[in-house]
Structure formats: structure tokens, C-alpha cells
Amino acid sequence: xxxxxxxxxxxxxxxxxxxxxxxxxxxxxxxxxxxxxxxxxxxxxxxxxxxxxxxxxxxxxxxxxxxxxxxxxxxxxxxxxxxxxxxxxxxxxxxxxxxxxxxxxxxxxxxxxxxxxxxxxxxxxxxxxxxxxxxxxxxxxxxxxxxxxxxxxxxxxxxxxxxxxxxxxxxxxxxxxxxxxxxxxxxxxxxxxxxxxxxxxxxxxxxxxxxxxxxxxxxxxxxxxxxxxxxxxxxxxxxxxxxxxxxxxxxxxxxxxxxxxxxxxxxxxxxxxxxxxxxxxxxxxxxxxxxxxxxxx
Numbered sequence: 001x002x003x004x005x006x007x008x009x010x011x012x013x014x015x016x017x018x019x020x021x022x023x024x025x026x027x028x029x030x031x032x033x034x035x036x037x038x039x040x041x042x043x044x045x046x047x048x049x050x051x052x053x054x055x056x057x058x059x060x061x062x063x064x065x066x067x068x069x070x071x072x073x074x075x076x077x078x079x080x081x082x083x084x085x086x087x088x089x090x091x092x093x094x095x096x097x098x099x100x101x102x103x104x105x106x107x108x109x110x111x112x113x114x115x116x117x118x119x120x121x122x123x124x125x126x127x128x129x130x131x132x133x134x135x136x137x138x139x140x141x142x143x144x145x146x147x148x149x150x151x152x153x154x155x156x157x158x159x160x161x162x163x164x165x166x167x168x169x170x171x172x173x174x175x176x177x178x179x180x181x182x183x184x185x186x187x188x189x190x191x192x193x194x195x196x197x198x199x200x201x202x203x204x205x206x207x208x209x210x211x212x213x214x215x216x217x218x219x220x221x222x223x224x225x226x227x228x229x230x231x232x233x234x235x236x237x238x239x240x241x242x243x244x245x246x247x248x249x250x251x252x253x254x255x256x257x258x259x260x261x262x263x264x265x266x267x268x269x270x271x272x273x274x275x276x277x278x279x280x281x282x283x284x285x286x287x288x289x290x291x292x293x294x295x296x297x
Contacts, residue, residue, distance in 0.1 A: 016155070024046050027203060031172070095120065132242055159218075214262075219283070252269060267284050
């Protein structure tokens with residue numbers, strides 16, 4: 001079942017790239033149509049942006065996330081217990097040992113990066129290491145290693161990159177329309193008013209739709225990583241207790257960014273957000289629902 005989920009994840013990656021790419025192209029069409037009546041020119045511009053932005057984000061996401069978080073790579077002698085836990089779970093997951101990082105931050109949290117298992121990294125805050133015992137730490141580490149093994153990081157990296165392209169192009173088009181007043185010379189002025197309205201609505205709603213899809217994927221991946229963690233440790237209690245302790249801590253992760261919030265095991269940007277029930281605009285399912293699912297296992 002788990003390997004079917006991994007295969008499904010890879011297929012979802014292809015599907016999402018296709019869907020998001022179509023959204024980007026339609027935005028290009030809309031901008032070209034509204035601004036100068038030349039949809040092809042808008043599509044060409046968006047293709048150029050897509051061709052540069054996505055590969056660059058894809059190849060540099062790992063280092064960017066670690067740098068933004070202020071993560072420092074450790075050696076086995078620096079944190080022996082943490083290193084041993086990650087090593088043992090990597091063997092159980094049958095993936096290469098990921099690089100281990102520690103973030104000097106009192107808020108208990110963790111995240112994983114790496115577009116494939118051979119380039120995986122896991123990072124833990126000092127607050128997490130201080131609050132959790134070995135059993136709980138194993139649960140968190142298994143969750144993050146599961147993200148790498150299940151190719152969740154690749155999936156989320158592509159989602160983040162494509163949503164970034166959609167937002168960038170939509171903002172560019174909105175500013176062009178606001179400051180340029182719509183169509184300029186050279187376009188066909190006998191435009192279809194219905195198409196113009198559709199194009200305008202799409203420019204406004206496309207970023208929202210893209211973010212909505214990204215968040216839905218993120219929440220689904222958290223549930224799968226929780227289940228995969230139990231598959232590795234054969235012990236749901238450790239992760240249940242870890243999530244309980246994390247949810248009870250009021251501190252924010254100092255260097256967390258909204259763009260990378262979905263990478264963390266728990267929402268890193270505020271106590272109020274962490275205590276909210278699940279919503280369509282949340283990066284994570286509620287802790288209550290995650291713990292309930294684990295208890296039912």
C-alpha cells in the first residue's frame with residue numbers, strides 16, 4: 001500500500017505540473033488578450049518565465065530552505081542521539097542517510113528538504129531536541145524521513161514553484177492593466193466582451209486557485225507522512241506524544257517563512273494558527289485530527 005502511495009505521488013507530480021502549466025498559459029493568454037489583443041505574445045512571455053523560474057526553484061529549493069531557516073549541518077559527535085535515530089530510521093526506510101541539520105530556535109519543530117532521497121536533508125530545532133525524549137524524537141524523525149522517501153518534498157517544491165509563477169504573472173498583468181488602462185495600439189479593438197470578462201476574472205482568481213490546490217496537497221501529504229512514520233517505527237505513541245508537545249508550545253519559529261511553512265511538521269507561524277481547526281486555507285491538518293488518526297491506528 002505504501003509503495004502504491006509513493007508511485008501515486010510521482011504520478012501526481014506529473015499531473016500537477018500539467019495542471020499548473022495550463023493555468024500559467026491561460027494567464028498568459030488572458031494578459032495578452034486584455035492588454036493588446038495579442039494572446040500569443042502573452043503565452044510566449046509566460047512560457048519564457050516558466051522555463052526559467054521552475055527549474056531554478058527546483059534545483060535551489062533545498063539550499064534556500066536550509067539557508068532561510070538558519071540550519072547548521074551537524075556531525076555525529078555533535079548530537080549523537082539525534083544522528084543515531086536518523087541513521088536507524090534511514091536504514092529502516094531503505095533510503096540513503098540524509099544530511100542532518102539543527103536550527104538554533106526554542107520553538108519545537110522540524111522539516112525535511114530534498115527533491116529525491118539521494119539529496120535529502122532533515123532539520124530539527126534545538127527546542128524540539130530539548131523537549132522530546134528518544135521515542136518522541138524517533139516519531140518526528142520518521143515523519144520527516146517519510147516525506148523524503150515518499151517524494152513529498154519534490155511534489156511540494158514543484159507546487160510552490162508553480163504557484164510562485166502564477167502569482168508573479170498575475171501581479172504583472174494586474175499592474176499592466178491598472179497603469180496601462182487595458183488595450184493599447186496594435187490589438188483588435190473588436191474584442192469579445194465576454195472573453196474580456198473571463199480573462200479578467202481568471203487573472204484575479206488564478207493565484208487563489210493555485211494556492212488552494214497547493215494547500216490541499218500539503219495537508220494530504222502530512223497525513224501520509226504520519227502514517228508512514230508509524231510504518232517505520234511500529235509505534236504511534238511516540239509521534240502522538242511529540243505532536244501533543246509541539247501543539248502545546250506557544251513559541252513561533254523565528255526564521256520561518258510563509259512560503260516554506262508547509263515544509264514543517266507543524267505550522268511554525270503562530271500559536272493561534274496551530275490551534276485552529278482544519279480549514280481549506282491551512283498548510284497542515286489540525287493537530288486534533290492528526291492525533292485522532294494516529295490513535296485509531
